[in-house]
Amino acid sequence: MSTTATSSISRPSLTLLGTEPWRAAYEFVQHKISRKAPVPAGDGHPVIIFPGLATDGAAVAPLRDYCEALGYSAMDWGRGFNTGPQGDIDTWLAELADHVSGLLAGRSQRATLIGWSLGGIYARELGKLMAPRLRQVITIGTPFNGSPDHTHAGWLFRLLNGSAPVSDPALSLRLRTPPPLPTTSIYSRSDGVVAWQSCRHDQTGAQVCDVEVKGSHIGMGWNPAVLQVVAERLARPGPAAR
Structure with a gap:
């Protein structure tokens, strides 16, 4: 997405932002009462889920439980509350990669990384650092x-870190470059927190795919349509075990 294209993107409307909690609650009820479409049983490969800004493992528990019920070895990132990267971004990501490598120690099957919101940035960047140990990356919103x-999350980042997120052209180019393995981005045009256009790749192909769903940003972790896409992606054959 070029600078010209990104300049035409705006934050979601305040109406969408203001209705996020109610829409997310409705999606949670749908998750609990709706009949799930049939999906293949999981093959047991590890799935690590990264929470969004200002959330922790509890926020992605419905998604983790869903993956576990399908037959995957699912876990959250295990680092508690996500306050955003601290200090030098490359050093921070290298430490996170070491932590995730520890979670995967002793496992022969390649892992899937799933990230919600800011957690998806982590998943994508770790996909570049740890590609030989991974089978795919899935991001949600x-x-x-x-x-x-x-996004409407800048004030929250400032509250947690004492400063606003920095807009760096070189970093922006790096973040929009997908990892060298199958990568799926799930997004919603009715997302009230982040602009849906910023969740899409400039180009898609055999390894890169964008999937649109209907729903809120807050409720994506239990949105039935999101869960269906995740289940389908997890069931796709991956590379051979390490």
Whole structure:
């Protein structure tokens, strides 16, 4: 997405933002009462789920439980509350990669990384650092192809870190470059937190795919349509075990 294209993107409307909690609650009820479409049983490969900004493992518990019920070895990132990267971004990501490598120690099957919102940025960047140990990356409502001006989360980042997220052209180019393995971005045009255009790749192909669903940003972790896409992606054959 070029600079010209990104300049035409705006934050979601305040109406969409204001109705997020109610729409997310409705999606949670749908998740609990709706009949799930049949999906293949999981093959037991590890799935690591990264929470969004200002959330922790509890926020992605419905998604983790769903993956576990399908037959995968699912876990959250295990680092508690997500306050955003601290200090030098490359050093921070290298430490996170070491942590995730520890979670995968002793496992022969390649892992899937799933990230919600900011957690999807982590999943994508770890996909570049740890590609030989992974089979795919799935992001949910992750604004990798835009700028901090395209979200309503800047104030929250500032509250948690004491400063606004920095818009760096070189970093923006890096973030929008997909990892060298199958990568799926799930997004919603009715997302009230991040601009849906920033969740799409400039180009898609055999390894890169964008999937649109209907729903809120907050409720994506239990949105039935999102869960269906995740289940389908997890069931696809991956590379041979390490």
